[in-house]
Amino acid sequence: MRDVAVIGVGMQKWGELWETSARDIFVESALLAMDDAGVDTLDAMYVGCMTPGLFAAQEHLGSVMADYLGQGGIPATRVESACASGGLAFRSAYLAVASGMHDVVLAGGVEKMTDISGGEATFALATAADMQWEGVSGVTFPGLYAMMAVAHMDRYGTTREQLAAVAVKNHRNGSRNPRAQFPMEITAEAVINSVKVADPLNILDCSPITDGAAAVIVVPADMVGRAGKPGVKVTGSGHATDTIALHDRDDFASMRAVAQSAERAYAMAGRTAKDIDFAEVHDCFTIAEIIVSEDLGLVEKGKGGPAAEAGETALDGRIPINPSGGLKSKGHPVGATGIAQVVEITEQLRGEAGPRQVKDARIGLAQNMGGSGGSSLVHILEAM
Amino acid sequence: MRDVAVIGVGMQKWGELWETSARDIFVESALLAMDDAGVDTLDAMYVGCMTPGLFAAQEHLGSVMADYLGQGGIPATRVESACASGGLAFRSAYLAVASGMHDVVLAGGVEKMTDISGGEATFALATAADMQWEGVSGVTFPGLYAMMAVAHMDRYGTTREQLAAVAVKNHRNGSRNPRAQFPMEITAEAVINSVKVADPLNILDCSPITDGAAAVIVVPADMVGRAGKPGVKVTGSGHATDTIALHDRDDFASMRAVAQSAERAYAMAGRTAKDIDFAEVHDCFTIAEIIVSEDLGLVEKGKGGPAAEAGETALDGRIPINPSGGLKSKGHPVGATGIAQVVEITEQLRGEAGPRQVKDARIGLAQNMGGSGGSSLVHILEAM
Numbered sequence: 102m103r104d105v106a107v108i109g110v111g112m113q114k115w116g117e118l119w120e121t122s123a124r125d126i127f128v129e130s131a132l133l134a135m136d137d138a139g140v141d142t143l144d145a146m147y148v149g150c151m152t153p154g155l156f157a158a159q160e161h162l163g164s165v166m167a168d169y170l171g172q173g174g175i176p177a178t179r180v181e182s183a184c185a186s187g188g189l190a191f192r193s194a195y196l197a198v199a200s201g202m203h204d205v206v207l208a209g210g211v212e213k214m215t216d217i218s219g220g221e222a223t224f225a226l227a228t229a230a231d232m233q234w235e236g237v238s239g240v241t242f243p244g245l246y247a248m249m250a251v252a253h254m255d256r257y258g259t260t261r262e263q264l265a266a267v268a269v270k271n272h273r274n275g276s277r278n279p280r281a282q283f284p285m286e287i288t289a290e291a292v293i294n295s296v297k298v299a300d301p302l303n304i305l306d307c308s309p310i311t312d313g314a315a316a317v318i319v320v321p322a323d324m325v326g327r328a329g330k331p332g333v334k335v336t337g338s339g340h341a342t343d344t345i346a347l348h349d350r351d352d353f354a355s356m357r358a359v360a361q362s363a364e365r366a367y368a369m370a371g372r373t374a375k376d377i378d379f380a381e382v383h384d385c386f387t388i389a390e391i392i393v394s395e396d397l398g399l400v401e402k403g404k405g406g407p408a409a410e411a412g413e414t415a416l417d418g419r420i421p422i423n424p425s426g427g428l429k430s431k432g433h434p435v436g437a438t439g440i441a442q443v444v445e446i447t448e449q450l451r452g453e454a455g456p457r458q459v460k461d462a463r464i465g466l467a468q469n470m471g472g473s474g475g476s477s478l479v480h481i482l483e484a485m
Numbered sequence: 486m487r488d489v490a491v492i493g494v495g496m497q498k499w500g501e502l503w504e505t506s507a508r509d510i511f512v513e514s515a516l517l518a519m520d521d522a523g524v525d526t527l528d529a530m531y532v533g534c535m536t537p538g539l540f541a542a543q544e545h546l547g548s549v550m551a552d553y554l555g556q557g558g559i560p561a562t563r564v565e566s567a568c569a570s571g572g573l574a575f576r577s578a579y580l581a582v583a584s585g586m587h588d589v590v591l592a593g594g595v596e597k598m599t600d601i602s603g604g605e606a607t608f609a610l611a612t613a614a615d616m617q618w619e620g621v622s623g624v625t626f627p628g629l630y631a632m633m634a635v636a637h638m639d640r641y642g643t644t645r646e647q648l649a650a651v652a653v654k655n656h657r658n659g660s661r662n663p664r665a666q667f668p669m670e671i672t673a674e675a676v677i678n679s680v681k682v683a684d685p686l687n688i689l690d691c692s693p694i695t696d697g698a699a700a701v702i703v704v705p706a707d708m709v710g711r712a713g714k715p716g717v718k719v720t721g722s723g724h725a726t727d728t729i730a731l732h733d734r735d736d737f738a739s740m741r742a743v744a745q746s747a748e749r750a751y752a753m754a755g756r757t758a759k760d761i762d763f764a765e766v767h768d769c770f771t772i773a774e775i776i777v778s779e780d781l782g783l784v785e786k787g788k789g790g791p792a793a794e795a796g797e798t799a800l801d802g803r804i805p806i807n808p809s810g811g812l813k814s815k816g817h818p819v820g821a822t823g824i825a826q827v828v829e830i831t832e833q834l835r836g837e838a839g840p841r842q843v844k845d846a847r848i849g850l851a852q853n854m855g856g857s858g859g860s861s862l863v864h865i866l867e868a869m
Contacts, residue, residue, distance in 0.1 A: 102584055122617060152544050153612075154536040158620070160612040161567035164859035167726045168733075174745060176724035177860070178573060179565045183545035189562060193577070200486055200584030228537075228544040233506060236542070340560035342551045349552075361558060475548035476561070 102199035104322035106485065107333040109138025110444040115313035115432040116282045123150075123157050123213035123314075124169045130314040131170050131209050138318035139327050144203040146170075146177040149190030149210035150436035155225035157213045166209070176203075183229030184385065186210060187315070187439025188469030188478030192338050194319050195480075204324070209316035210437035222310050226435070229472040231346035243307060243386070245347050245473045247299035250388035252353035254301065256403070259391065261301055263406030265292035267387040268305050268429055270415055275426020277457040282311050282432030292387075306387040311432030315440040317447065325485060333447045337372065337481035339365030345475045356474030359396040363468070366479040372464065374398030377481070379421040379449065379459045380466040381442035384428050393468055394422055397479070421459045424449060439469035439478060450484040486583035488706035490869065491717040493522025494828040499697035499816040500666045507534075507541050507597035507698075508553045514698040515554050515593050521714070522702035528587040530554075530561040533574030533594035534820035539609035541597045550593070560587075567613030568769065570594060571699070571823025572853030572862030576722050578703050579864075588708070593700035594825070596818035606694050610819070613856040615730035627691060627770070629731050629857045631683035634772035636737035638685065640787065643775065645685055647790030649676035651771040652689050652813055654799055659810020661841040666695050666816030676771075690771040695816030699824040701831065709869060717831045721754030721865035723747060729859045740858030743780040747852070750863040756848065758782030761865070763805040763833065763843045764850040765826035768812050777852055778806055781863070805843045808833060823853035823862060834868040 111133025118126055127148070135141060148162045159165065163177030182189040187210030194208035214222055227241045235245070253259045269289050275281040292305040325332030341361035344350055350357070367373055380399060384390035391405030399420050400408040408414055414422040425431050425445040428438060446465035448454045454462075463484045470477040495517025502510055511532070519525060532546045543549065547561030566573040571594030578592035598606055611625045619629070637643045653673050659665040676689040709716030725745035728734055734741070751757055764783060768774035775789030783804050784792040792798055798806040809815050809829040812822060830849035832838045838846075847868045854861040 152538040154539040159616045160536050164726045164729045168729045177726045181563045232543045342548045342561045345548045345552045
């Protein structure tokens, strides 16, 4: 298979975008990415979106987005893996280029979540869980991740303060990201005293409901240089699934799909966790970042909480995690999140991240997951 | 890229399956395909499904289906292109194998459509159209295809009787297919006198609401022979999009995405329409089969109606179309349809189609489309 590189990225400010539709926010990001890459036609497109049917009463997104982007005719594929739909779109685009099938491919993600009520949105998101066995009992995602948090606290002594440290760190990073939905710093006290959602998780442990899109352009690595920007090479891609239901797992304090997808990506890239300079990970809840950073091997198992508290994962720490602000501060339009991670890593590797630039960033890792870890995608990107 | 072959197919009887869930009907077909192929583990899986969120309140189907199939851990990807989701799953699996990324890949499709009311199902299906411009006016698919029928009748003199001939022919074929939802013969009079849905289309011009699944196993062509069955090689794959809205097209009596996807598949296979022995095409409405058979080049433009009426597309005709009974008689669980086409073509090329066997079948074509032609997939399969 051919080497593949990212040559363009696009993303606008995320938030509650009541004045624009899903297709408009997608097209805005896609045009920015095409402009950044210096391309005006695409050979194919992949769109990551979790549930446009429930959120926006519109399916057939490949056709919709290719048409509205002025690229009607090209093969356009929508992929879905719940909140990992963006990561899956990136992997699919990677494969389309690596295989030799297509040259200039757009991978985009989008979700328009605020056109329905909060209760309806919670239901729509719950369809990422096992609706036949989990949904029927009324459990939604804060409840599932709260059970993981309780298990992790019990097993490893993770504390309420350590959970809060993740949110504080991500908001500090997000305050330097002009595209973040909630670009303000918060204190540990604010997190700990915020309203309870599902014990031990409070509202400030949870990522928000967001409208947003993001897009990147991938091409054969030998095309890099076209637009005069530094290239970013995709060296590893790992994808794994796990039981859809949390209750079918041996362990609530670890996510097998995360470890397995990482193992596959590391093997492909010829890298280990020690080689990674920084990572964008799926902090849909504070506990998720702690578990994921352990399962990726970036911190020792059970030490994710202390690492966050000690500043090891801060922007200037040993292994910066979520320099973008993560899902927590930047927002979490579910289908777009995995692509936004690649946008951030690309900008970091190009040295374009401004006030949130990670020092000496050469190798970045993106981890995006669906549900309570029923699927996970890991990508490794390296400066060329 | 490597040559790719189908080595196993699985499908059960379609219909109103009120006793089983989407995951169960998917797993049943997947197990049949794995058994047929003689494999018990998969390297990856692609699931085609249009809108499980609206039909069955369950997304994250890659994880759900891999888990329930006992293959948890493998990369499992759901793809969507409205009613062409099955064809897109097949193309995605083809690419995964052709690229060298994976060896044994399952492509499956599923839709569970009868767990909601008919009105809700009509709404769910309408999300394949442009909900922002078409849906808002209240138009649904029978209305869109009725407009195409009127244009085709006006332009080419296609008659009400010719539309009926398509339904009569497909039910005759379907009466020989034990897995068809409506395996009974019908008369032209019955079609013409059936209740009006959207002038000139009557209820017997329309494909039904169906629960069903289908699955196939694809592998590198050099693995064929493993299970002792004749291999079926995938020689062409074409995918195209068009405007999502019908009103944005230059021509209502033709579908550009169908012609373009066919052109791409023919070019890859080194074949022309003249080489095709038989085809499974997307007859969601009788007029659709007429237009598609023309746009594929299987009959002359404007002559699809007369060809059906004269028996040219019958099982023993010049170019048999929809030997399986098509969407009309076999049923149309939207995400499964494109895979079921490949099941039929494989069985025909293996000489296993029994009373509906096409004589001297060596090269078959599958055409699956989304919406009013906003996307189309064409595959060419050949006996090895």
